[in-house]
Amino acid sequence: MFTEKRKGKSSEIPTASLADIAFLMLIFFLVTTTIDVDKGIGLTLPGKGETKEVRKKNIMNLGINADGEVLLDNEPVGIPEIRDIVKRRLAENPNILVSVKTDPETGYQVYIKVLDQLKQANLTRISIAEPPK
Amino acid sequence: MKFERKEESKPAIPTASLPDIIFMLLIFFMVSTVFKEFRGIPVALPAAKKIEKLPGKRDVAYVYLDRRGTIMIDDRIVSMSEVDDIMYAKRADKDHPLKVTSLKFDKQIRMDLVNQIHEELKKADALNINYSAITGG
Numbered sequence: 001m002f003t004e005k006r007k008g009k010s011s012e013i014p015t016a017s018l019a020d021i022a023f024l025m026l027i028f029f030l031v032t033t034t035i036d037v038d039k040g041i042g043l044t045l046p047g048k049g050e051t052k053e054v055r056k057k058n059i060m061n062l063g064i065n066a067d068g069e070v071l072l073d074n075e076p077v078g079i080p081e082i083r084d085i086v087k088r089r090l091a092e093n094p095n096i097l098v099s100v101k102t103d104p105e106t107g108y109q110v111y112i113k114v115l116d117q118l119k120q121a122n123l124t125r126i127s128i129a130e131p132p133k
Numbered sequence: 134m135k136f137e138r139k140e141e142s143k144p145a146i147p148t149a150s151l152p153d154i155i156f157m158l159l160i161f162f163m164v165s166t167v168f169k170e171f172r173g174i175p176v177a178l179p180a181a182k183k184i185e186k187l188p189g190k191r192d193v194a195y196v197y198l199d200r201r202g203t204i205m206i207d208d209r210i211v212s213m214s215e216v217d218d219i220m221y222a223k224r225a226d227k228d229h230p231l232k233v234t235s236l237k238f239d240k241q242i243r244m245d246l247v248n249q250i251h252e253e254l255k256k257a258d259a260l261n262i263n264y265s266a267i268t269g270g
Contacts, residue, residue, distance in 0.1 A: 022155040029162035039184040040265040104245035116181035
């Protein structure tokens with residue numbers, strides 16, 4: 001009666017849909033992944049009480065007033081012009097240093113725009129003047 | 134002479150290794166996904182053209198400053214006078230000494246606040262800074 005052997009049923013897990021499942025998860029992670037990019041303008045602050053004597057002829061003074069107007073070596077300039085002026089000066093004198101002075105009322109956006117111009121001129125020596133006490 | 138007809142070949146791309154490839158991609162994305170639970174206080178970053186990447190994700194402190202002057206370091210709202218102590222502790226951390234401070238400042242703030250934070254950072258000897266900005270301008 002029970003002597004008949006059961007036919008060997010295949011006990012494999014079907015893997016045909018494995019790729020579909022993996023694809024679905026792949027798409028989910030593709031969509032949710034945000035490759036965060038933190039970008040910005042790098043700068044190194046001077047240390048506390050660290051002052052350096054710099055020759056007058058190597059300094060360019062750059063002032064930004066409360067209205068966002070820029071004075072470069074005592075001459076009013078437009079922000080987009082800064083890059084070319086600094087580039088020219090840098091070609092004449094590679095040791096040039098730009099000292100950026102700001103008014104407490106100056107907007108941050110203007111300050112970043114000016115720094116951006118200086119960076120675009122490939123200037124590495126940027127000094128942030130300490131605010132007057 | 135009889136030409137024997139060629140057997141019709143059935144070209145098929147072998148798909149047996151497809152799941153393996155997909156799994157590899159899947160694992161890559163699973164590992165690289167970071168679910169950020171916290172994105173800081175909302176700030177409208179300024180725009181700039183010549184911006185550079187932060188040297189790395191590790192050992193970076195984020196200082197947020199929003200339009201109303203709220204300061205937040207990593208995930209804590211702090212007052213201006215606390216900034217130097219916190220930053221100093223980060224600098225003095227033995228395992229992960231702070232390398233770069235990313236300043237995420239709102240574009241509408243004024244320079245007096247920025248200068249105050251500069252002063253605090255100088256006190257803490259956290260001199261490498263990066264003004265966070267978006268591409269544009």
